[in-house]
Amino acid sequence: MASSTAAAAAVTSLLPPPVGAERPVPQGRLLFRASRAGSRPLRLNPARHHGLSPAPRAAKAVEAGKADPLNVMIAGAPASGKGTQCELIKAKYGLVHISAGDLLRAEIATGTDNGKQAKEFMEKGQLVPDEIVVNMVKGRLLQPDAQEKGWLLDGYPRSYSQAMALETLGIRPDIFILLDVPDELLVERVVGRRLDPETGKIYHLKYSPPENEEIASRLTQRFDDTEEKVKLRLQTHYQNIESLVSIYEDVIVKVGNLSPSYLERSALLVSSRLICYSTSCCLYSVELPHHRL
Numbered sequence: 001m002a003s004s005t006a007a008a009a010a011v012t013s014l015l016p017p018p019v020g021a022e023r024p025v026p027q028g029r030l031l032f033r034a035s036r037a038g039s040r041p042l043r044l045n046p047a048r049h050h051g052l053s054p055a056p057r058a059a060k061a062v063e064a065g066k067a068d069p070l071n072v073m074i075a076g077a078p079a080s081g082k083g084t085q086c087e088l089i090k091a092k093y094g095l096v097h098i099s100a101g102d103l104l105r106a107e108i109a110t111g112t113d114n115g116k117q118a119k120e121f122m123e124k125g126q127l128v129p130d131e132i133v134v135n136m137v138k139g140r141l142l143q144p145d146a147q148e149k150g151w152l153l154d155g156y157p158r159s160y161s162q163a164m165a166l167e168t169l170g171i172r173p174d175i176f177i178l179l180d181v182p183d184e185l186l187v188e189r190v191v192g193r194r195l196d197p198e199t200g201k202i203y204h205l206k207y208s209p210p211e212n213e214e215i216a217s218r219l220t221q222r223f224d225d226t227e228e229k230v231k232l233r234l235q236t237h238y239q240n241i242e243s244l245v246s247i248y249e250d251v252i253v254k255v256g257n258l259s260p261s262y263l264e265r266s267a268l269l270v271s272s273r274l275i276c277y278s279t280s281c282c283l284y285s286v287e288l289p290h291h292r293l
């Protein structure tokens with residue numbers, strides 16, 4: 001991407017006007033309707049969000065000139081595209097990517113007591129208890145690299161109590177991105193998802209198949225990526241997400257219906273704005289703090 005302005009111009013010229021959001025203005029400058037004081041909290045109702053989703057409400061502009069590094073939280077159901085979004089956001093902003101699921105899988109891989117306990121819950125599609133997760137994530141967030149560069153927290157918090165554990169330390173995101181994808185797409189994505197353990201690249205047997213037989217033969221599947229388990233994980237997700245939405249109402253941006261074809265170019269971060277795409281070609285942009293630009 002030659003420059004962020006050029007990227008924005010290219011992007012806006014490719015897409016139809018966003019539905020439910022203000023039209024882009026020339027030179028890639030995009031406007032986003034910020035939340036109003038007293039507006040109702042965003043309610044997540046998966047049944048109503050097929051295709052066109054309403055413009056996200058919150059996405060408060062954070063005051064310019066703030067000295068602290070950028071802090072972003074990203075949430076969404078299994079296979080909603082968090083990993084892909086994280087790669088793009090991380091690459092642009094140099095944030096430290098902290099994935100609660102990856103931290104847990106690392107504990108499992110090294111065979112710690114925490115890992116052994118965590119696996120029992122993960123196999124059932126349930127949340128791992130706070131005693132294990134909260135300190136693990138807090139500890140990682142407070143490490144110098146995350147404090148200096150800013151962090152991108154993926155898959156945490158997933159419950160009211162986990163969010164409050166950070167609130168009590170004064171740890172808040174500048175933006176809380178919530179990806180919202182219909183369940184039937186999620187199940188298909190999870191069941192076909194494969195990992196190349198050598199490169200870390202994620203494939204999908206149908207949407208993003210491996211390039212050759214050699215790669216295909218070494219692909220692995222996550223132990224919890226079965227249809228039965230993903231349904232349980234989805235239930236857990238919906239049970240918990242509402243409470244998070246209310247806590248982060250002032251900084252939340254909801255992105256609907258990301259499809260595989262859009263994932264490659266989603267979450268372009270242009271100028272002072274974070275831009276996400278949905279299958280309906282809606283384009284949402286959120287004003288970011290200026291300090292990390």
Ligand SMILES: Nc1ncnc2c1ncn2[C@@H]1O[C@H](COP(=O)(O)OP(=O)(O)O)[C@@H](O)[C@H]1O
Pocket residue numbers: 076077078079100101102104121122123125126127128129133154155156157158162224233
């Ligand atoms: N913040 C968290 N609190 C409790 N359990 C978690 C948390 N994050 C991840 N887990 C556990 O790890 C599993 C895998 O999480 P993750 O890798 O983020 O994948 P997904 O978002 O696809 O479920 C979850 O199903 C859950 O059991």
